[in-house]
Amino acid sequence: MFMHQMDVSAAYLNSDLQDVVYMRQPEGKEDFVDIKLQIAQEFEVVDGGELKHFLGMEIERDGETGSVAIGHKQYIDGLLRDYGMEDCKPNATPLENLCVLEDCPRANQKQYLLYLAMTTRPDIVHCVAKLAQTCSDPHKEHEVAAKRVLRYLKGTSSLKLHFVRNGVPVHCFVDADWAGDCTDRKSFSGWAFFLAGAAFSWESKKQSIIALSSTEAEYVALSTAAKESAYVLKLISEMGFETAPTLMIYSDNQSAQYAELRRNPQSQGYSTFCFKNRAIESQVGRQDALDEKASLNFIRRALQNLLDVSLEY
Structure with a gap:
């Protein structure tokens, strides 16, 4: 499987479409370079070359058809900077038991980790799912738990999904x-x-x-x-x-x-x-x-x- 990215300028998706749209590559159109040239004749395009970044994800490829590694190191580093935790002490695990304390003060800070859990970090999906239940009524211990996840990400920011x-x-x-x-x-x-x-x-x-x-x-x-x-x-x-x-x-x-x-x-x-x-x-x-x-x-x-x-x- 080849991975390539290209952006078509002035492409609008909210109008009626009368032309044929191919959901899979039609016969006779196997040359990707030829497809790009034909699109460029009709629209202004930006050829991004080999896929390296997509929606915040970092993608590494061994050659053109080798193994693929997908990670979020830059995204995690930016998240840590946003919350002033770039120099925090890493945690070995992302989760401790979460229990609501009736006399616990409300938290005034939230961490947004759902995107990471859904895309490249299945190791935090359980703790993020538990934290997501508290979004409507967050307490101080939930803020502490979210920061624990960030400290865990601090020590594991270089982890990637490696497909081979x-x-x-x-x-x-x-x-x-x-x-x-x-x-x-x-x-x-x-x-x-x-x-x-x-x-x-x-x-x-x-x-x-x-x-x-x-x-x-x-x-x-x-x-x-x-x-x-x-x-x-x-x-x-x-x-x-x-x-x-x-x-x-x-x-x-x-x-x-x-x-x-x-x-x-x-x-x-x-x-x-x-x-x-x-x-x-x-x-x-x-x-x-x-x-x-x-x-x-x-x-x-x-x-x-x-x-x-x-x-x-």
């Missing part, structure tokens, strides 16, 4: 933080999809129900990952890439895996409870992703922790 061809098909790791929110004791679902040696899709989101067991929390997380796997497989197929017949989903909770419950309906008495739960019932309609397109696999917790993110300096 390795022949490993797309796969997913799923986990749940049972009753991890101390304000309402709801659990968090977390998953990350990997391809070419790095994560390309990830999420950490609070579950809508209160799980009564770790099995239930893990089951809900598996369900959301299964739905995402159906979209991922369809997207990769539409892009013209070959995919494995099944997408491997790894979880460290055997009893929560749908295949295990299906083989042993009386396993620990969880099967009936899970399928009758009002929130999990709404997920069962998407089990075709599990039956036809996804394969659930057990992975030990120690290895799961090692594979939570794929970042390199």
Whole structure:
């Protein structure tokens, strides 16, 4: 895959378009240089050459078709300067437990980290998701927690997502933080999809129900990952890439895996409870992703922790 950037001046997207728009490259137009020359005859264009920066992301390429590294070092350095923390002491971890204190004073400062968490830093997505819940009513301890994330970024600003061809098909790791929110004791679902040696899709989101067991929390997380796997497989197929017949989903909770419950309906008495739960019932309609397109696999917790993110300096 070649990566090139070009900006077309005076391009407006809010008018009616009568011409044919190609969503994929038409036949006979395989020469990218020829495409640029034809566009330049009609519009004023700025040729940015090989892609180096895009929306604040720094992109490094090994040759024209080699490995790709994507990071946000300059963005992080600027964020630290904005909040006067460029000389702060780095933290080894981004998150401590967050609990609302009734007598805690309101915070008068906010940190904006969502963009980083959504683009190149899956290692902070969980703590940013927890902090995002406090935007409407931030307290002092939330400001302290946000600064802790910044101190963590100070020590890891050079981390990048490193994509390299390795022949490993797309796969997913799923986990749940049972009753991890101390304000309402709801659990968090977390998953990350990997391809070419790095994560390309990830999420950490609070579950809508209160799980009564770790099995239930893990089951809900598996369900959301299964739905995402159906979209991922369809997207990769539409892009013209070959995919494995099944997408491997790894979880460290055997009893929560749908295949295990299906083989042993009386396993620990969880099967009936899970399928009758009002929130999990709404997920069962998407089990075709599990039956036809996804394969659930057990992975030990120690290895799961090692594979939570794929970042390199």
